[in-house]
Amino acid sequence: MGDQAGVVSFTTDDRFLRRVSKAGSIKRGAVGAGAFQDKHPTLSFTLQDAVLKDPAGLDRYQRDKALPSGDLPGICALTFHDLTESVKPPLPPRHEPDRADTKYGHLHCCTDRPIDDDHRDNLAKLATRNGVLCQFIPNRKVGVEPRT
Numbered sequence: 001m002g003d004q005a006g007v008v009s010f011t012t013d014d015r016f017l018r019r020v021s022k023a024g025s026i027k028r029g030a031v032g033a034g035a036f037q038d039k040h041p042t043l044s045f046t047l048q049d050a051v052l053k054d055p056a057g058l059d060r061y062q063r064d065k066a067l068p069s070g071d072l073p074g075i076c077a078l079t080f081h082d083l084t085e086s087v088k089p090p091l092p093p094r095h096e097p098d099r100a101d102t103k104y105g106h107l108h109c110c111t112d113r114p115i116d117d118d119h120r121d122n123l124a125k126l127a128t129r130n131g132v133l134c135q136f137i138p139n140r141k142v143g144v145e146p147r148t
Helices: 055-064 080-086 117-130
Strands: 015-020 042-047 074-079 108-112
Touching: 015 080, 055 074, 074 080, 074 117, 080 117
Parallel strands: none
Antiparallel strands: 015 042, 015 074, 042 108
């Protein structure tokens, strides 16, 4: 998908950001399997475009996606290759714009949910290998007021 709007195919260079809303799912530079546990039928991701590859853009994204508690989510990434070749069974990403998100909704993608704990563990290992892009930050450390 790259940086072109309206195109629905992905390239091997594409990376998908996963926001992690639980402090325990990203610790000491490692991503835990909980980052890929979801009660929804799909896992949500944000395609990392040129703006989100820039550290300032990524920081802005993390702050824009502050949790209702005021905590800043942790952010990890999986590559197209990770989702389609490295994990079995594969979880190919689909472009599904989120019209409710005017700032990042055009980058919203999803995959099927992992089938079991081993599947989630494999995703966590791949995400850890790619590096934690942003640590989870509790609101008391950022001065972000909880949303009401």
